[in-house]
Amino acid sequence: MSNASEGQLAPIDPAAIPQRKLYTGATMPAVGLGTFGSDHVTPAQVADAVKGAAAVGYRHFDCASVYGNEPEVGASLEAIQAGGIKREDLWVTSKLWNDKHNDVIASCRKSLADLRLKYLDLYLVHWPFPNFHPPGCDVSSRSADAQPYIQENYMKTWRKMEELVDMGLVRHIGTSNMTVPKLKLVLRDARIKPAANEMELHPHFQQPELFKFVVENGIQPIGYCPIGSPGRPERDRTPEDTAPTEDPVIVKIARRHGIHPAVVCIKWAVQRGQTPIPFSIHNYRANLAGAVGDPLTGEEMREIAAIDRNCRLIKGQVFLWKDGQTWEALWDIDGEITPP
Numbered sequence: 389m390s391n392a393s394e395g396q397l398a399p400i401d402p403a404a405i406p407q408r409k410l411y412t413g414a415t416m417p418a419v420g421l422g423t424f425g426s427d428h429v430t431p432a433q434v435a436d437a438v439k440g441a442a443a444v445g446y447r448h449f450d451c452a453s454v455y456g457n458e459p460e461v462g463a464s465l466e467a468i469q470a471g472g473i474k475r476e477d478l479w480v481t482s483k484l485w486n487d488k489h490n491d492v493i494a495s496c497r498k499s500l501a502d503l504r505l506k507y508l509d510l511y512l513v514h515w516p517f518p519n520f521h522p523p524g525c526d527v528s529s530r531s532a533d534a535q536p537y538i539q540e541n542y543m544k545t546w547r548k549m550e551e552l553v554d555m556g557l558v559r560h561i562g563t564s565n566m567t568v569p570k571l572k573l574v575l576r577d578a579r580i581k582p583a584a585n586e587m588e589l590h591p592h593f594q595q596p597e598l599f600k601f602v603v604e605n606g607i608q609p610i611g612y613c614p615i616g617s618p619g620r621p622e623r624d625r626t627p628e629d630t631a632p633t634e635d636p637v638i639v640k641i642a643r644r645h646g647i648h649p650a651v652v653c654i655k656w657a658v659q660r661g662q663t664p665i666p667f668s669i670h671n672y673r674a675n676l677a678g679a680v681g682d683p684l685t686g687e688e689m690r691e692i693a694a695i696d697r698n699c700r701l702i703k704g705q706v707f708l709w710k711d712g713q714t715w716e717a718l719w720d721i722d723g724e725i726t727p728p
């Protein structure tokens with residue numbers, strides 16, 4: 389494993405990084421750096437990784453107010469630009485947290501101020517459930533004001549997201565943690581349709597139906613936990629969870645290419661067509677290098693397609709709104725939005 393001095397290693401030419409074309413014609417680098425330190429990495433460490441990642445060629449950064457580090461990440465973004473990388477060559481995403489669905493414009497302005505930016509490339513509604521819970525709370529905790537998905541309410545939030553585009557504060561708006569039935573309603577009612585949907589995607593959770601739906605509707609899939617989030621907190625683990633980096637197929641392919649299994653996950657993601665946003669403070673260069681060279685073969689891609697285990701790692705239990713529900717209720721497993 390490499391270490392935090394990765395930023396000093398030979399850079400990868402940003403022009404070599406595959407790009408995704410959004411429906412607006414804008415392009416987004418097909419791999420980004422995640423910035424959620426999963427509670428065990430300090431904001432300063434994430435901010436250092438952002439600077440180091442830019443030095444080795446990253447141009448896409450996935451941020452969120454709830455990650456608690458936008459001021460520190462913003463200082464790095466400012467330093468990166470002071471160092472000569474132009475704003476228009478960066479892609480910065482941020483997200484509206486769940487207790488701010490009625491405060492979209494002010495929340496976006498706060499993220500912009502913290503990130504020291506005049507505009508965001510992409511602003512996402514982080515979860516489709518308006519709900520407050522303290523960061524780091526146990527998955528069994530329930531909020532007294534938890535609410536189900538209600539289309540009318542989501543659209544009130546979405547109208548404000550659209551206003552952000554009109555105001556020039558954000559270039560694109562998007563969704564996260566959505567399902568096919570919810571997205572169908574948003575596509576029906578939106579004036580400005582989502583440009584991207586951020587969703588959990590890794591070899592053990594490939595979400596083929598949702599993936600196909602977003603691609604067919606011109607929405608870019610951005611894949612979170614692309615490595616299977618090996619550093620996620622204990623509270624986000626259940627005994628059924630599996631680790632894609634330990635899958636014999638991934639391990640075999642990694643040995644063949646002489647790379648870490650995590651990098652196989654990144655290669656697979658980029659070649660499949662999603663935009664992975666791996667978090668890393670120690671291995672970010674290896675992940676970017678994985679996205680640009682030595683592609684997986686067609687046979688390797690088929691082998692990985694066959695190891696999907698439908699294993700959702702980020703289940704979202706804290707968003708449940710009724711006693712006796714299980715986390716599946718959040719994900720509209722039967723193809724219908726779970727009734728209130």
Ligand SMILES: NC(=O)c1ccc[n+]([C@@H]2O[C@H](COP(=O)([O-])OP(=O)(O)OC[C@H]3O[C@@H](n4cnc5c(N)ncnc54)[C@H](OP(=O)(O)O)[C@@H]3O)[C@@H](O)[C@H]2O)c1
Pocket residue numbers: 421422423424425426450451514564565586587611612613614615616617618619620648650651665666667668669670671672674675702
């Ligand atoms: N929209 C949402 O609701 C949502 C939810 C979850 C996450 N996200 C976003 O997605 C990002 C990624 O998800 P994640 O952080 O949960 O999981 P992840 O990217 O799947 O895994 C990150 C972990 O993998 C390790 N790692 C990364 N590259 C590696 C390599 N080449 N070799 C060995 N180990 C490697 C990292 O350790 P080192 O630091 O030691 O390299 C870190 O512990 C987040 O940071 C966040 O930006 C969004």
